[in-house]
Amino acid sequence: MKNTELAKGIYWVGAIDWNIRDFHGYSTNRGSTYNAYLIVDDKITLVDTVKAKFKGELMHRIRSIIGDPKQIDYIVVNHVEMDHSGSLPEVIAEVQPEKLICSKMGQKALLQHFHREDWPYQVVGSGDEIKLGEHTLSFLETRMLHWPDSMFAYVKDEQLLFSNDAFGEHLATSERFDDEVDAGVLAHETTKYYANILTLYSQQVRNLLAKVAELKLDIKTIAPDHGVIWRKDPGRIIASYKRWSNYESNGRALVIYDTMWESTRKMAFAVAEGLLEAGVPYDMFDLAVHHRSDVMTAVLDASALVLGCPTLNNGMTPHMADYIQYMRGLRPSRKIAACFGSYGWSGESVKMMTEILQELKMTICHPGLRVQYVPTHANLHDCVELGHTVAKATKAFLAGEQVESVV
Numbered sequence: 001m002k003n004t005e006l007a008k009g010i011y012w013v014g015a016i017d018w019n020i021r022d023f024h025g026y027s028t029n030r031g032s033t034y035n036a037y038l039i040v041d042d043k044i045t046l047v048d049t050v051k052a053k054f055k056g057e058l059m060h061r062i063r064s065i066i067g068d069p070k071q072i073d074y075i076v077v078n079h080v081e082m083d084h085s086g087s088l089p090e091v092i093a094e095v096q097p098e099k100l101i102c103s104k105m106g107q108k109a110l111l112q113h114f115h116r117e118d119w120p121y122q123v124v125g126s127g128d129e130i131k132l133g134e135h136t137l138s139f140l141e142t143r144m145l146h147w148p149d150s151m152f153a154y155v156k157d158e159q160l161l162f163s164n165d166a167f168g169e170h171l172a173t174s175e176r177f178d179d180e181v182d183a184g185v186l187a188h189e190t191t192k193y194y195a196n197i198l199t200l201y202s203q204q205v206r207n208l209l210a211k212v213a214e215l216k217l218d219i220k221t222i223a224p225d226h227g228v229i230w231r232k233d234p235g236r237i238i239a240s241y242k243r244w245s246n247y248e249s250n251g252r253a254l255v256i257y258d259t260m261w262e263s264t265r266k267m268a269f270a271v272a273e274g275l276l277e278a279g280v281p282y283d284m285f286d287l288a289v290h291h292r293s294d295v296m297t298a299v300l301d302a303s304a305l306v307l308g309c310p311t312l313n314n315g316m317t318p319h320m321a322d323y324i325q326y327m328r329g330l331r332p333s334r335k336i337a338a339c340f341g342s343y344g345w346s347g348e349s350v351k352m353m354t355e356i357l358q359e360l361k362m363t364i365c366h367p368g369l370r371v372q373y374v375p376t377h378a379n380l381h382d383c384v385e386l387g388h389t390v391a392k393a394t395k396a397f398l399a400g401e402q403v404e405s406v407v
């Protein structure tokens, strides 16, 4: 077996999941990896484990490096979510480690997941160090990035950061390092990962980046729990996190809509025409076609959102309700927004969408455009005007002007 050594005596021993396509509602259409790392030192240490069904792959990699897994002294749990700890009960039973190292919240979560009071917990907090021999591990708690138990482990002498779910992406590849994978694919998958997992924790990301700067932590390699190891350019992913967590946007508008009988689609195309006429480029997402997580990826750095939905049974359609609820949870921020839609008699959907965008503190630049049944030429003209209004507000917002909500 070809072992992957990422620093002296430090190996990748994770598993590659080529088949996963749905990760709690996120379409992982390029699969994923569950990364675990083995530090071969006086105290042999396993950093994180893998999803339960990949335990065999993990143990096989460990065996090919050290022979008997019983030689492992310590297991570090940086994050308790099942994709990194599902195999832990079986791994602990086989390895019988001297210590199970985790944060205080990690111990609590481990007990709540596996109900094992008898495991050899050693609780560590930010700044604590454990000497393994040649290498020393230090810890940094990263609460709510993205779970209460999340923690980073840092190998000082190698300037190597085990970052658990931060700085990762869902990408199954035979290659393990950033410089071995197509840069465009990597950029897309890291954006998608941040958009769908971390957007709502942007404040915590900003705090973390400030803390890393304050600690003057030199980082040569970032080893996350999903996707590639950043050895060539860790600064690239850190710069992206800085941009995303500050809600920097790219000047584009998104027209995101659903339709039953085509009227709202006609409106959507007219709105898009208005955007372009007024100089703002756009992307269109029909929610019957695009997966919520792909739409969310585009939302992350868009400057404006225009949502369109007809009224169905006094509410939004299932596609829009699904999408908007998903986006509401992820809490994107600092965008210009407006809504539109066709209706028959009561027409609630536009107001419902607008209220959610207000809750997300987006700047609503239009009170909402409703058209009864099929739009006339004049109605479509109003949609083009809506596009102009959104474009004007977007340009002002990008120029740093104060744009007020109209509702």
Ligand SMILES: Cc1cc2nc3c(=O)[nH]c(=O)nc-3n(C[C@H](O)[C@H](O)[C@H](O)COP(=O)(O)O)c2cc1C
Pocket: 258, 259, 260, 261, 262, 263, 264, 265, 309, 310, 311, 312, 313, 314, 315, 342, 343, 344, 345, 346, 347, 348, 372, 373, 374
């Ligand atoms: C099953 C069904 C339920 C509907 N419920 C409502 C409703 O509660 N209130 C309303 O204003 N219009 C309602 N409508 C009318 C649609 O909103 C209207 O036909 C609209 O033009 C559809 O827009 P679309 O072509 O973009 O799908 C309903 C239509 C359907 C098919």
